Amino acid sequence: SVPLSFFGGIGAASKQGILVKGSNYLESLNKVNTIAFDKTGTLTKGQFSVTSVNPKSISKDELLEIAAAIESNSNHPIAQSIVTAFGKEIKSSVSDYKEKAGYGVSATIDGQSVIAGNFKTMKANGIDVVESDGVGTIVYISRNNEYLGNIVIADSPKSDSKAAIASLRKRGIKTVMLTGDNKAIGEDIALKLGLDKVYTDLLPEDKVDIVNDLMSETDNKVAFVGDGINDTPVLTQADLGIAMGGLGSDAAVDASDMVIMSDEPSKIAKAMDIAKKTREIVV
Numbered sequence: 001s002v003p004l005s006f007f008g009g010i011g012a013a014s015k016q017g018i019l020v021k022g023s024n025y026l027e028s029l030n031k032v033n034t035i036a037f038d039k040t041g042t043l044t045k046g047q048f049s050v051t052s053v054n055p056k057s058i059s060k061d062e063l064l065e066i067a068a069a070i071e072s073n074s075n076h077p078i079a080q081s082i083v084t085a086f087g088k089e090i091k092s093s094v095s096d097y098k099e100k101a102g103y104g105v106s107a108t109i110d111g112q113s114v115i116a117g118n119f120k121t122m123k124a125n126g127i128d129v130v131e132s133d134g135v136g137t138i139v140y141i142s143r144n145n146e147y148l149g150n151i152v153i154a155d156s157p158k159s160d161s162k163a164a165i166a167s168l169r170k171r172g173i174k175t176v177m178l179t180g181d182n183k184a185i186g187e188d189i190a191l192k193l194g195l196d197k198v199y200t201d202l203l204p205e206d207k208v209d210i211v212n213d214l215m216s217e218t219d220n221k222v223a224f225v226g227d228g229i230n231d232t233p234v235l236t237q238a239d240l241g242i243a244m245g246g247l248g249s250d251a252a253v254d255a256s257d258m259v260i261m262s263d264e265p266s267k268i269a270k271a272m273d274i275a276k277k278t279r280e281i282v283v
């Protein structure tokens with residue numbers, strides 16, 4: 001049979017739907033002892049659905065319509081779920097649309113200034129609002145600096161995420177999750193999947209800082225796995241950047257060293273097996 005050289009390793013990986021951009025990355029994978037995962041779209045499906053609409057003084061439909069008008073400009077999975085839940089044609093005129101990674105979105109809608117995003121966004125804009133304890137990712141909405149209410153949405157883990165984490169732990173890999181989402185959601189998912197540690201409420205630059213900290217711990221080689229929505233800086237920074245290719249963005253594919261075409265986290269352990277075999281044959 002054909003020896004599994006470094007090139008063979010890349011070929012074997014590609015047969016599994018794992019794109020490796022160079023043989024040196026298989027060797028890096030052999031040295032990785034910590035894997036940091038993004039949450040949304042990486043360990044979870046990134047398919048959100050609205051579970052409750054909670055207006056303060058307007059009707060539910062009005063709140064949903066305002067949120068849908070602004071979110072129809074965003075390609076974040078959160079945004080798409082709100083547009084789907086509204087389910088009607090958006091008639092409002094939207095201008096000055098802005099998206100701030102890790103926070104949310106803002107725009108002028110029918111001449112009024114609207115913001116939709118997490119609690120941090122509301123605080124940053126000086127909106128008077130009490131943090132909700134709803135279970136889910138909570139999108140707060142304000143208009144002309146007045147709090148209008150919130151929309152709760154839920155996402156669920158990918159079917160193979162738990163097994164993927166278990167198989168990495170069996171290999172002695174430390175697994176952590178880095179998320180821009182809130183503490184309740186982050187800890188719930190981390191517990192369900194059996195991750196060693198979770199960091200929540202992070203901005204994209206915080207993810208870079210944490211990966212740097214993990215890398216500076218003695219002998220730590222750190223891989224980051226993400227879908228590229230808000231996490232290309234950390235994909236570039238990690239010792240090894242692994243992108244989810246199916247749903248992931250082109251930017252993620254560009255910023256990464258390896259791409260999991262099928263979006264299945266369990267492919268990471270597969271890639272490790274291939275990398276290990278490749279080394280055994282070369283050495």
Ligand code: ADP
Pocket residue numbers: 038039040041071074076078079101102103104105116117118137138139178179180181182229230
């Ligand atoms: P994760 O780290 O879990 O993949 P992101 O970094 O993509 O999450 O987003 C972090 C948080 O920023 C989200 O949980 C949400 O609260 C807020 N956010 C991002 N984009 C939007 C949006 N289009 N509308 C509302 N909130 C958003």
Ligand code: MG
Pocket residue numbers: 038039040041042227228229230231
């Ligand atoms: Mg994400």
